[in-house]
Amino acid sequence: LKDLRFSWADGGRAPEPPEAFRKLAEAL
Numbered sequence: 001l002k003d004l005r006f007s008w009a010d011g012g013r014a015p016e017p018p019e020a021f022r023k024l025a026e027a028l
Helices: 002-010 019-027
Strands: none
Touching: none
16 A cells, blocks of 8 residues: 555655545555
8 A cells, every 4th residue: 555655646646545545445
């Protein structure tokens, strides 16, 4: 999940992904 978070930050977005994205990541 850390890699996904870094990729999200590199995309110019907030360090923490949206709630929906976080829930989806936890489900994986």
